[in-house]
Amino acid sequence: MKNEFGIVASLLGDDATGDLEEAERYADILELRIDTMGDETVEEIHRRAERPLILTYRRRAEGGFYEGDEGIRKERIISLLSFADFVDIEINSEIRDEIIDACRKEKVKCIVSFHDMEKTPSKEELERIAEESLNLGDLGKIAVRANSYRDVLILLDVLLEFRDSPLCMISMGEIGKHSRVIAPLYGSILTYGCVSRSAAPGQIHVRELREMIERLRDQ
Numbered sequence: 001m002k003n004e005f006g007i008v009a010s011l012l013g014d015d016a017t018g019d020l021e022e023a024e025r026y027a028d029i030l031e032l033r034i035d036t037m038g039d040e041t042v043e044e045i046h047r048r049a050e051r052p053l054i055l056t057y058r059r060r061a062e063g064g065f066y067e068g069d070e071g072i073r074k075e076r077i078i079s080l081l082s083f084a085d086f087v088d089i090e091i092n093s094e095i096r097d098e099i100i101d102a103c104r105k106e107k108v109k110c111i112v113s114f115h116d117m118e119k120t121p122s123k124e125e126l127e128r129i130a131e132e133s134l135n136l137g138d139l140g141k142i143a144v145r146a147n148s149y150r151d152v153l154i155l156l157d158v159l160l161e162f163r164d165s166p167l168c169m170i171s172m173g174e175i176g177k178h179s180r181v182i183a184p185l186y187g188s189i190l191t192y193g194c195v196s197r198s199a200a201p202g203q204i205h206v207r208e209l210r211e212m213i214e215r216l217r218d219q
Contacts, residue, residue, distance in 0.1 A: 008031050009030050010200070011045070014036075014038055016032070016041060022206075028051065029085075032054065052086065058088075112139070127158055140165070146176030151175070152179055159183060168192075170183065185217075191209065
């Protein structure tokens with residue numbers, strides 16, 4: 001997947017099937033936030049979708065809605081692998097290695113992700129996380145909150161260093177909102193947008209996201 005940039009539409013809730021047509025019109029990949037939807041919704045979207053699917057079962061500590069036992073989370077992810085093209089698993093999760101192994105057995109690509117909902121770590125720490133996530137998974141993803149424009153510059157600087165690697169980097173929040181549009185120009189392999197509900201601070205509607213990215217690329 002190296003250098004193959006894609007726009008991801010995050011879908012939330014059991015009514016996400018209503019967003020499917022619009023999501024597929026503007027996005028290249030669909031993210032199913034299974035911490036917000038039941039198995040029947042996952043199965044229906046898989047049956048109807050024409051785009052690749054990312055399954056994400058996000059813990060509350062990293063911006064999601066799941067607060068239960070990690071063993072239960074692991075079993076549900078594994079039970080749904082047949083519906084996935086990609087699975088997102090947090091780099092700091094105790095079930096990380098088991099999920100990565102299960103993905104390899106099922107030939108599902110693994111996105112190893114890191115989220116900091118409070119701040120942007122130092123440049124050195126971001127470089128370390130990027131290296132580790134890429135070594136562990138097929139893709140790496142880093143999403144951190146920007147509290148200043150300098151934070152966004154730090155993230156983009158690291159992204160430039162890894163521009164030939166399958167890495168996604170995002171500055172979350174209002175200050176970092178523009179990173180979702182410009183990060184692909186610096187080498188981010190993915191950028192995430194929303195349809196009817198936002199999955200993370202600063203997400204932009206996928207239609208606007210595609211329009212702005214294409215406008216920049218045409219210049």
